[in-house]
Amino acid sequence: MMQESATETISNSSMNQNGMSTLSSQLDAGSRDGRSSGDTSGEVSTVELLHLQQQQALQAARQLLLQQQTSGLKSPKGNDKQRTLQVPVSVAMMTPQVITPQQMQQILQQQVLSPQQLQALLQQQQAVMLQQQQLAAQQIVFQQQLLQMQQIQQQQHLMNLQRQGLITIQPGQPSLSVQSLPQGLSPAEIQQLWKEVTGVHNVEDSVLKHGGLDLSTNNTTSTTSTTTSKASPPISHHSLVNGQASILTTRRDSSSHEETGATHPLYGHGVCKWPGCESICEDFGQFLKHLNNEHALDDRSTAQCRVQMQVVQQLEIQLSKERERLQAMMTHLHMRPSDPKPCPKPLNLVSSVTMSKNISETSPQSLPQTPTTPTTPVTPVTQGPSVITPASLHSVGPIRRRHSDKYNIPISSEIAPNYEFYKNADVRPPFTYATLIRQAIIESSDRQLTLNEIYNWFTRTFAYFRRNAATWKNAVRHNLSLHKCFVRVENVKGAVWTVDEIEYQKRRSQKITGYVPTLVKNIPTSLGYGAALNASLQAALAESSLPLLSNPSLINTTSSGLLQATHEDLNGSLDHLDSNGNTSPGCSPQQHIHPIHVKEEPMNAEEDECPMSLVTTANHSPEIEEDRDIEEEPSSEDVE
DNA sequence: GATTCCCTAAACAGAA
């Protein structure tokens, strides 16, 4: 996916040299890329693009008319069937003289113009238009132009077929003329032509397809081929004929078949999908007829088009905002290198080396977009162009310091936004085995898991652990045995593993030595998930603060995020204490013997885990409530 | 350079 996108971008670049015929490729590819990537342009002016696009189409039509009127170009072959179809088309083409591009632009630019106002305005235009309908004679002229376009289209289509081996054309064979074409354009193709020429046929479609429209192209032929090519995939093969970017072939082909297969964005299930229409059309031909008759370029259609345009625009704005939010989230959660700057030096947590490694491992860039997409894993998430593939990510070998562990970043908050990513992408999670094991355990309903259940959690949560089972399972067992924080408890159904959070926190606290925290907080519960404090700082402070939680004198009110991280870390322990106090009395006696409850106000401690729970274990959410009880046992003797 | 942390590999034993 990512590679494809990248390659395509490259291909497009190279195709730029290929003249107008490659514009369609740029258009399609550009729109796809634009939508899947940063979409910096989408927010800029979708409407403007449409304006320009429509202007372009209108101007092109005009120029075509002028050209033909002056040159007296005649249609190579009159086609009755096509002629009948041309009527509405020609009418539509005449409208540029009725509604000038400037006027059209005005209409379109008036974002605040109400449909009623627009309607009134267009009615005026209509009056003028009626006067000029007598110019219908020019329809024939334009029809000729259409035929020329058809020729180009069909020739390119044939070239496409030739390339596919469906048709064999000897090298010396002269290019096909329209007369020699096996058959005329299908109604769908003609419709496409009309659609493209009018430029307002389907705004949504236009918005999508024209995301990368090069509006700088003004000459008639360029415009014509551009619009035609983007509508009719065969054109893109014209560029292929020129020896360009074969990578686009497949995609184009598929779309080509779709479009020529009597499918239409405005037609489905026997119903015209024009906004507010829903007229029943027996077949595609009838639909086309209906489309030409009922949805020609008139005031009503224009108004509807504009409405649809706004709908699309709103959606794009929304998408843009959501994407921005996602980016911010990822930046916040992954791009530690830029964040830790303000991090208190005493923490001594910043390691450029580690960070860079972490970046390579978990930076948003590496996130597939949605691995779902691979999804990118899902994520679905449409991801911007990424140069880091999952393969390259895990190929870096064993990661010593999992940044989340190192910085005590809540694993949930780390995984949550990338859950689908880790679930689908073969990328090693940036956590130590101990951290993961703990997470698996505390996520469980009763805070205890058998070894096999831990295995399952690993494979279920991370695609990476679906392979090399022997290695990581051994590591899991090794960690369970090695770390005191993991306590084996004999259960009715066998041995289960629990987490001794005191030990766990103790161990982690030891990682941060020589730091006398001056900032420890009183945890404001109201602080939200989106607290601004960067996670690493939060985590560091949180961890550092653990021993001090019981000492009110050392507790200062600071930022929210801090508590968040603290909560997360504490949650596990507290949860563990709470739940296991009953379920597994035998484990880790000390934690139950003297649980010093540092009673903070009930915290929304699970903000970090909520996202995770939403996508992972359904049974996790219900526990959030009990998780909020913070019972930390931060007595100094335990910490040290 | 020493220490620590983490990972990986492997040997081994006991239980299922």
Added chain:
DNA sequence: ATTCTGTTTAGGGAAT
């Protein structure tokens, strides 16, 4: 006998 589970040791890489 095989597999699973659990423990332990060893060594290497990376960070501190």
